[in-house]
Amino acid sequence: MREVAVLGIGQTKIEEQWDKSLRELAGDAALAALQDAGLETADAVFVGNMMSGSANHQQHLGAYIADWIGLRFSEAMHIETACSSGAAAFRSALLAVASGALDVALAVGVEKMSDSPGDEITAELATAADADYEAGVGVSFVAINALAMKRYLHQYGWRKDDFALFTINAHANGVYNPYARFREAISEKDYARSPLVADPISVMDASAMGDGAAAAILVPLDFLKGLPKSRIIRVIGSAAATDTIALHGRKDPLWLLAAEQSAKRAYSQAGITPTEIDIFEVHDAFSIMAALSLEASGFAEQGQAPRLALDGEIRPNGKIPIATRGGLKARGHPVGATGMYQIVEVIQQLRGEAIGTQVEGARIGMAQNIGGSGSNIITHILQAG
């Protein structure tokens, strides 16, 4: 298995992009990544996307985007694992380069949600859950997460307000990210008075939709001989694991076994323990998911993640900085693109380019992308130099 490095990254601002088509969004991020890598073309493109078939009446995004950015005759595929499609595309690109089948792979995550009316988006998001036993009986995706959060508050004795700092940290960091959907800090009062979406999840617990794309160029590590060490970002861990698709199928709905499994495998590949992670881009689609991900990945005991937040340990100067460029909450969550934004942001940190929220001396970073209510979780660990 060849060692793989990331040579270039690119992203677009997340917002309602009425002036850009799906292909323009993906193309902008892809071309930015190629430019950042100093390359003009790639052997293959792996596209992460969840809902273009319904939201944009366009499938076949591999050929669609390869065509748009001029990668004629390159290999191209669309990869989908619901909300973790971005990381799945990155992992597919990684395996292709690692296998030796090709040398330069472009991974791009893209989602254009604004083209769909709100009620349709809710139905489209629910296709990440079990159509027969969850979505089909009327449970929306936010409602599934609300069930988990309600149970968490009950089981571990936290108050809803104890989750405020996940949101406050994300928004405080998003202020410095020019690509973030929201760049306004929020207060505990803002969190407390935020209206409920599905009890106990309020607007301020839920990530923001949007249109956006993020991309990376993967190459064999060998190709980078002679480059300054500061430009070399190695992929030292990559693992994916699944759990039951329906939340109710799990023995403990408050423990993300797929996160535990994928993180463990990634740590083992990297030869490190969680204490060596300098920055963790977490999947805070809902604040409860940030907590469950921190716990299952080994950063807090079960039921104790809110303590990390209350102690200030998730801030850029804390023990385990998360959502350092705004996270899903403030940077935004264009579903199939999110995993690629996480990778791009980890790399910004490892390159020392995270202006305003740079984690000092960041050398090893982790990104964890969650599909569904925890049914498909992909963990990547990257290292500078």
Add this chain to the structure above:
Amino acid sequence: MREVAVLGIGQTKIEEQWDKSLRELAGDAALAALQDAGLETADAVFVGNMMSGSANHQQHLGAYIADWIGLRFSEAMHIETACSSGAAAFRSALLAVASGALDVALAVGVEKMSDSPGDEITAELATAADADYEAGVGVSFVAINALAMKRYLHQYGWRKDDFALFTINAHANGVYNPYARFREAISEKDYARSPLVADPISVMDASAMGDGAAAAILVPLDFLKGLPKSRIIRVIGSAAATDTIALHGRKDPLWLLAAEQSAKRAYSQAGITPTEIDIFEVHDAFSIMAALSLEASGFAEQGQAPRLALDGEIRPNGKIPIATRGGLKARGHPVGATGMYQIVEVIQQLRGEAIGTQVEGARIGMAQNIGGSGSNIITHILQAG
């Protein structure tokens, strides 16, 4: 890059499967492949599917199917390249095993089209084309193929009836395939009086929709030491290439450059020429596509594929047998599953299990799966022993 072999195959009958859900179909094929391989589990599942998000209100098919067949904690992804999604899933599984990231990979293609009303299916199929410049202006997928066929008849001076033998051969072979959608032979008269769908494409030029799933188990070749040679099927070529997504973007709309590119790469990997291919499972979604695929893959001069058919060379005892188990026309074309059916059928031939249409002495077989109107083409070459 590790060499990879296929150890097990499985498939379901293609029909309107009102008694089976999407997961049951995929599960039936996957479990049959595991059983055929003599294995109980796999490290990962790669699912090829095109339209479950809209037709079945279910995305996230990786986790969905891994959960259903009990592959808890395994890796799982859904791969989509429109009509070539099945081959793309097989190639993803292949690269994962070749890279050394995992050992036992399950590739499964599944499509359940009957859940969608006919007009919706037409719109869903059109998402394989360019939403802005083809589908968006009202051109259906069959109409795009009709444009190509009309031009072909004009440019090379063939009559429509010269295409009859592609259909007659497919149906003659389908008679012997218990999994085929149609098991009735047809005559030249049946072909000639078949009603037009989009001039010059008639019902008898167009492949049949349906519900179905097909699967294969991929393992490192090294794992098979000691097995009888007859049970070893090696993957000796695998390549994917793209072209413009819209038909009108190509310099020559009658030459499948992506087929030429992917076939050339696959021949080169296998170290063979087209003359060494004993059987070719071709993507006869429309009879014109069978002709274009034969030409671009090196089996006929440009504009001359109908001659091959007229000379009887595409039959099981001909120079280049195609559609040996019925092809897309008679076996059926459950879109995202088709590429996996092609792989399964090539393997049946190489194992000597193609009852009724066995190609004598078949040792090397090729499968070519076409996404869109030729925009994403994936070629696999397999060898017995």
